[in-house]
Amino acid sequence: MSMSDSLVSCGHLDPVIAQGSTKCREARPRIHKTLSLVSLCSPTVVELNHNLTSVIPESALLIIIGWILGGIIYGADKMQTFTLTPTVFFFYLLPQVILDAGYFMPNKLFFSNMGAILVYAVIGTCWNAATVGLGLWGCWLGGAMGDIDIGLLQFLLFGSLIAAVDPVAVIAVFEEVHVNEVLFIMVFGESLLNDGVTVVLFNVFDAFVSLGGAEIDAVEIIKGIISFFVVAFGGSLVGIIFALLISLLTRCTKNIQIIEPGFIFILGYLSYLTAEMLSLSAILSIVFCGICCQKYINANMDERSVTTVRYVMKVLANGSETIIFVFLGISAIDPAVWVWNTGFILLTLLFIFVFRFIGVFLLTWILNKYRLVPLEFIDQVVMSYGGLRGAVAYGLVAMLDENKFKEKNLMVSTTLIVVYFTVMLQGITMKPLVTWLKVKRAAVTELTLAEKIQNRTFDHMLVAIEDISGQIGHNYMRDKWHNFEERWLCWFLMKPSARKSRDYIFNIFHQLNLKDAMSYVKEGERRGSLAFVRNETKADVDFNKKFRASFSEIMPDIMADNMGPDHVPLSSILQDIVPSVCLDMHEQDLTMRESEDFNAHHLLQQHLYRGRKQHRHRYSRSHLETNRDENEVQEIFQRTMRSRLESFKSAKMGVAPAKKIQTKHQKKDKPQKMPNGNSSDKSKNHPYGDKGTCSFLKKHYDMMKMYGNHVFDTIPLIPVQPLPQARPPQLRGHQPPVVCIIIQSHSKAISRICLILENRLD
Amino acid sequence: MGSTNSTLSKIPNVEELMQETGFTPAHIVRLYDRFEALDKEKTGHLRPQDFGAINRLAMNPIGDRIIGAFFSPGQETVDFHSFVRILAHFRPADKKHPKDPSMPEPVNSRTSKLKFAFQLYDQDKDGKISRAELLQVLRSMLEMQVTEEQLESIADRTIQEADLDKDDAISFEEFRKSLEKVNIDHKMSIRFLR
Numbered sequence: 001m002s003m004s005d006s007l008v009s010c011g012h013l014d015p016v017i018a019q020g021s022t023k024c025r026e027a028r029p030r031i032h033k034t035l036s037l038v039s040l041c042s043p044t045v046v047e048l049n050h051n052l053t054s055v056i057p058e059s060a061l062l063i064i065i066g067w068i069l070g071g072i073i074y075g076a077d078k079m080q081t082f083t084l085t086p087t088v089f090f091f092y093l094l095p096q097v098i099l100d101a102g103y104f105m106p107n108k109l110f111f112s113n114m115g116a117i118l119v120y121a122v123i124g125t126c127w128n129a130a131t132v133g134l135g136l137w138g139c140w141l142g143g144a145m146g147d148i149d150i151g152l153l154q155f156l157l158f159g160s161l162i163a164a165v166d167p168v169a170v171i172a173v174f175e176e177v178h179v180n181e182v183l184f185i186m187v188f189g190e191s192l193l194n195d196g197v198t199v200v201l202f203n204v205f206d207a208f209v210s211l212g213g214a215e216i217d218a219v220e221i222i223k224g225i226i227s228f229f230v231v232a233f234g235g236s237l238v239g240i241i242f243a244l245l246i247s248l249l250t251r252c253t254k255n256i257q258i259i260e261p262g263f264i265f266i267l268g269y270l271s272y273l274t275a276e277m278l279s280l281s282a283i284l285s286i287v288f289c290g291i292c293c294q295k296y297i298n299a300n301m302d303e304r305s306v307t308t309v310r311y312v313m314k315v316l317a318n319g320s321e322t323i324i325f326v327f328l329g330i331s332a333i334d335p336a337v338w339v340w341n342t343g344f345i346l347l348t349l350l351f352i353f354v355f356r357f358i359g360v361f362l363l364t365w366i367l368n369k370y371r372l373v374p375l376e377f378i379d380q381v382v383m384s385y386g387g388l389r390g391a392v393a394y395g396l397v398a399m400l401d402e403n404k405f406k407e408k409n410l411m412v413s414t415t416l417i418v419v420y421f422t423v424m425l426q427g428i429t430m431k432p433l434v435t436w437l438k439v440k441r442a443a444v445t446e447l448t449l450a451e452k453i454q455n456r457t458f459d460h461m462l463v464a465i466e467d468i469s470g471q472i473g474h475n476y477m478r479d480k481w482h483n484f485e486e487r488w489l490c491w492f493l494m495k496p497s498a499r500k501s502r503d504y505i506f507n508i509f510h511q512l513n514l515k516d517a518m519s520y521v522k523e524g525e526r527r528g529s530l531a532f533v534r535n536e537t538k539a540d541v542d543f544n545k546k547f548r549a550s551f552s553e554i555m556p557d558i559m560a561d562n563m564g565p566d567h568v569p570l571s572s573i574l575q576d577i578v579p580s581v582c583l584d585m586h587e588q589d590l591t592m593r594e595s596e597d598f599n600a601h602h603l604l605q606q607h608l609y610r611g612r613k614q615h616r617h618r619y620s621r622s623h624l625e626t627n628r629d630e631n632e633v634q635e636i637f638q639r640t641m642r643s644r645l646e647s648f649k650s651a652k653m654g655v656a657p658a659k660k661i662q663t664k665h666q667k668k669d670k671p672q673k674m675p676n677g678n679s680s681d682k683s684k685n686h687p688y689g690d691k692g693t694c695s696f697l698k699k700h701y702d703m704m705k706m707y708g709n710h711v712f713d714t715i716p717l718i719p720v721q722p723l724p725q726a727r728p729p730q731l732r733g734h735q736p737p738v739v740c741i742i743i744q745s746h747s748k749a750i751s752r753i754c755l756i757l758e759n760r761l762d
Numbered sequence: 763m764g765s766t767n768s769t770l771s772k773i774p775n776v777e778e779l780m781q782e783t784g785f786t787p788a789h790i791v792r793l794y795d796r797f798e799a800l801d802k803e804k805t806g807h808l809r810p811q812d813f814g815a816i817n818r819l820a821m822n823p824i825g826d827r828i829i830g831a832f833f834s835p836g837q838e839t840v841d842f843h844s845f846v847r848i849l850a851h852f853r854p855a856d857k858k859h860p861k862d863p864s865m866p867e868p869v870n871s872r873t874s875k876l877k878f879a880f881q882l883y884d885q886d887k888d889g890k891i892s893r894a895e896l897l898q899v900l901r902s903m904l905e906m907q908v909t910e911e912q913l914e915s916i917a918d919r920t921i922q923e924a925d926l927d928k929d930d931a932i933s934f935e936e937f938r939k940s941l942e943k944v945n946i947d948h949k950m951s952i953r954f955l956r
Contacts, residue, residue, distance in 0.1 A: 373953050449920045450940040456903060457824065457879065458949040464828040465852050466952055467818045470796040600916045607905040609823050633821050635906050640820045 057427040059172035059325050063420065066329015074333045083334065084327035089395040090282075093320045095272045097168055098283050099265075100317030101192060102290020103309075109185045110291065112478075116367050116375075117189035120383075124190065124359050125163050125197040131355040133159025136347060145343035149406040153209045158411055160201035161397055162352060162418060166390030167191040168321055169419075173388060173427040177434050183379045187386045195283035195392070196232035200224070202396055209404055235281030239288030242271035246289070247296035247493040254495070260305040261312060264297060296490075299498035324391045325423075331394070332416050339410040348414050349421055352389070360384040378437045385433060388422040389415075449600060456608045512634055609636060769794055779843055783850035783869055793849065797842050807839035808832075823902045827882050835887060851878045854951040873938075875950045880937050890931035893917055 052061070073081060110117070133156035139145060140155065170191045174184060204224040211220075246267045253260050268289055275285035298306055331337075360383050368374040375383075397415045402408045447455070490499055609632050769791045770776050780790060798804075800812045810829055819825035832840045832848050853870040868874070883891045883899055896917045904913065924932050924940040932940075 448923050448940065449916065450924045451944055453900065453903070453920060454879070454941055454944065455949065457882070457899070460822055460824045460903070461828060461879070461882070461950070462852070462952060464819055464822045464825050465849065467816050467822070468813065468828070468832075469793065469849055469852075469952070470799065599912070600919045603904075603908060603912055603916060607908050609903055609905065632905070636823050637820050639823070639902065640826060643826060644814070 054176060054431075055428065057173045057176055057423075057430075059169060059321075060424040060427050062322055062325035063329040063424065066326040066331075067333060068329075069326065070330035070333030073330065079334075079336070082327070083331040084324070084391070084394065084398070086395045086399045089324065089327075089391060091273075093324050094168075094283075094392070094395075095269055095286055096265075096313070096316040097171075097320050097324075098192070098272075098286045099268045099290050100313045101167055101171065101188070102287040103294050103313055105287075105291050105294070106181070106185065107291060107294070109181055110189055113182060113185055113189065116371065117186060117193060119363055119367060120186065120190040120360070121193035122197055124363055125165075125194040126201070127359045127363075128163035128352070128355055129156070129160040129197075129201055131159075131359070132163055132348070132351045133157075135351045135355070136344070139343065139347050144347065145341055148341065148344070148410065151209075153205055154405060154407070157202065157205035157209060157400075157405075158397075158414075160198060160205055162348065162389060162393050162415060163201075164194050164198040164389070164392060165191040165387045166392050168324060168392070169388035169390030169423050169427075170386065172321065172325070173423070173430055174386065177431045179382055179434060180379075182373070182375075183382055186375075186379075187383055192287050193284065196235060196281045197228065198392070198396070199281050199283075200228040200231050203227070206400075231279070231281050232284060234278065235275045235284035236288045238275045238278065238280060239271050239285035239290075240292050242267055242274070242285070242289045243292035243296075244493070246293045247300065250297045250300040251493060251495050253301075257302045257305055260301050261308040264293075264309050265312070265316075296493045300493075300495045328391055328394060328416075328419060332420075337409050337412045337416075339407075339413050341410055341414075344410060345414050345417055348418060352387075352418065356387045357384040360387075381437065382430075382434060385426060385430065388426060389418050390423060391419070394419055449604065452601070452604050453608075460609075512638070515634075773842060775843070779846055783846055784853060785846065785850065790846065793846055794842065797845055805839075807841050808845065809839055824882065824899070827885075827899075827902075830885075831878065831882060848878075851875055852950060852952045854953065855947045870951075872946050875946050876938050876941065877934070879950065880934050883932075890929075890933050891937065892931045893921060896920060896932070 070082075133152075136145075136159065137152050137155040140148070140150065165187070167188065170187055174187065204227065208220070246264060249263050249267070250260060253263070268286060271289040272282045272286040275282040297309070301309070360380055364375050364380045364383075394412075394415050397408075397411050400408045400411065405411065770787055773779070773790065773794060776790060779785070780787065785793070797808070800815070801808055802812065802815070810833070813819060813829040813832070819829065822828070832845065834844065847869065850869040851874055855868075855870055855872070880891070881887070883895055885895060885898075897913060900913055900917055921930060921932060924936050926936050926939070927933075
């Protein structure tokens with residue numbers, strides 16, 4: 001029995017019809033639209049005060065707005081004309097939220113924690129459902145709830161629908177609270193994957209209730225268990241098939257790039273509907289569709305299409321989420337559904353809270369025996385506390401048939417109260433709880449400079465040791481999958497051009513070049529036009545800072561060698577001039593010394609590289625990732641490569657300063673011999689040697705070769721170390737080197753693309 | 763486990779290694795697998811290039827220093843024992859062991875960890891962190907926008923804070939003292955090496 005079947009049977013396909021004046025009926029569509037638009041505008045009200053949102057999560061504020069709106073409508077109509085109906089919710093509002101979750105899912109993290117996530121999602125949800133259902137039943141038998149017309153099966157059904165952690169609510173609350181990525185992915189992954197269990201349990205118990213208690217025997221139960229596997233795996237399979245379809249499609253859409261984004265959304269939604277039609281888990285389907293296709297479509301599609309998809313996805317998801325929460329609020333203002341039973345409601349709240357804690361701790365204790373990195377106590381607390389219920393539970397409960405479930409209204413009211421409690425109360429207190437738990441362990445006193453530096457060093461150290469000890473990598477299965485994927489899937493699903501450029505290191509080079517090109521253009525515009533560089537020798541440029549004056553000596557020299565305005569290294573030199581940090585500091589030298597202490601701490605705070613652990617993957621509903629991490633990575637990478645090359649060069653002290661070899665013009669297309677005389681026997685003398693210098697770059701020389709005349713050949717790695725103030729007269733000798741990394745194939749040095757580190761400091 | 767035993771038997775002196783470092787057999791096996799994966803040419807030793815192959819180390823500001831720390835001065839290769847010994851520094855401390863003064867300092871004690879960290883700074887192994895060495899580390903860990911003056915001022919102030927005997931360098935004792943409030947065990951341990 002799928003959702004649509006039950007929807008029909010419940011007669012909920014039509015929205016709640018306004019019985020009453022015809023005026024209402026006419027106005028309804030218009031009002032409906034207005035209402036949706038109003039609710040979409042509410043985030044703006046909320047965003048006006050960022051301090052407010054950091055204390056109270058946006059979802060809670062939206063519910064409050066919903067209450068207000070609901071009150072207004074109720075006041076006008078004397079009945080609640082607009083509620084969150086299951087059809088609207090499950091078919092129009094939920095899919096895009098889940099697609100967004102799947103598309104932006106950090107895959108590596110997700111799959112490496114997949115085991116734990118599945119345990120929590122499947123076993124945890126079953127545990128929650130069973131305990132809550134049985135607990136409530138026990139209390140009902142004991143008379144705590146008074147006289148209500150309900151039975152064991154109905155309790156179990158209620159338990160199963162209220163047990164599920166809700167992805168919408170989790171995202172909304174965890175957005176403000178920045179927990180570590182493993183913890184986040186656990187709760188988030190669980191909330192997404194538990195739909196498989198919830199749908200099965202819901203349908204199974206619904207069917208049981210229809211059959212009546214007497215008919216249930218072992219066969220039925222076994223059928224129920226089998227249906228779980230069918231629904232869950234079937235749903236995922238549908239999702240994966242659609243992901244393959246989308247990837248293939250994007251592979252072929254080179255000529256119709258403008259409608260590429262449309263396909264993603266259509267096919268994503270189609271996967272949802274298909275699974276729904278086959279009575280499988282629709283949420284699982286759309287999640288896996290998003291997860292599996294993200295890599296390929298990002299590679300295949302044009303950059304602008306990718307940007308479009310990302311932004312539209314966020315817009316749709318944000319919009320849906322907003323509407324969902326506002327309607328959750330509105331739906332409450334309806335006396336028709338309110339049935340108050342203190343015992344039932346309070347016991348439900350208590351049970352879901354307590355049993356969630358017990359369940360999580362129990363499962364974690366078992367899991368920790370098998371995990372490499374055990375989950376800590378604090379993480380478990382946050383995980384338990386973060387088990388928020390939300391709109392999915394409400395949608396499911398609204399689908400119940402009143403005839404079979406006499407106490408439907410009671411269940412609806414309870415669900416609403418549970419949702420409000422978790423989203424609002426737990427949402428508001430989540431952040432203070434997290435901070436409080438962590439602060440308990442840390443010292444409160446101000447750290448000294450040495451401590452600050454050392455702390456950061458430790459962070460970097462730990463990250464490095466983790467990488468060396470291969471904590472996360474080098475799993476046999478992972479390697480096999482990786483190889484399989486590289487060989488077959490990428491060949492099948494990615495465009496040939498995309499396949500070439502998917503290398504990570506290469507992408508860094510690409511980003512560096514882009515960055516340089518952009519700063520070059522900016523500088524050119526600042527000075528009037530790009531043509532100025534051609535006329536450098538006779539340029540009448542305003543070199544009024546003495547720093548720049550010295551550059552005019554250098555410029556002609558470099559100009560002579562590097563032809564053309566689009567020679568990128570030039571821009572990097574200019575890049576050094578443009579940021580006036582060094583210049584200003586020189587003048588303010590005296591003033592700086594006065595507040596040295598403050599400055600030193602402030603500097604450290606601002607400018608220390610953050611360790612990789614802190615580059616947390618921030619899954620955010622409202623923000624797309626910024627590039628700050630990438631800049632840092634690029635800088636560090638530059639420096640490392642430079643220092644490796646320097647040490648490599650220092651091994652050849654006797655060799656004359658390497659001549660710069662221009663491959664830009666590909667005149668000497670494949671230089672057979674390098675002036676440095678790099679040969680493999682030298683590598684024995686020096687740690688890094690030839691091989692080491694680009695041990696991981698050598699396999700990319702093929703790719704580099706392909707780019708021929710492209711500017712990528714002379715990838716500049718200008719050290720952006722600001723030239724020292726104290727030595728302007730020596731500037732001549734301390735030019736920013738034009739860097740070229742030598743890439744050699746140690747197997748056959750036939751074509752070498754050279755990026756030579758040239759340091760003209762003799 | 764069959765596979766554990768067979769791998770263990772491949773490693774020479776494995777009992778001694780476990781005793782010294784405190785790793786369990788499962789850990790040793792895991793580390794051995796990792797060692798072999800890094801040692802692409804199957805020489806039984808690791809060279810700096812092998813470490814260089816780990817892409818992510820290039821993204822780490824002190825990655826190269828850490829690689830250097832694996833190599834004893836003058837040596838160009840790391841064998842499995844040294845590899846494990848260095849990694850053993852990062853084991854979380856065994857809280858249950860009673861302090862036995864007759865036994866040598868365990869590898870993952872607070873002092874050993876601090877010594878390891880100290881050696882990262884002190885590249886010339888003279889027992890002191892000079893101003894120049896500190897500058898080098900700072901340079902690598904700070905963003906490019908920071909100027910030489912700013913760097914030097916930070917280095918000066920750091921030495922000022924930590925240097926008790928006013929010799930313009932930080933000795934190991936001063937280093938240790940400046941970090942007495944920091945929970946080294948927590949900061950320098952990797953849980954998976956427990």
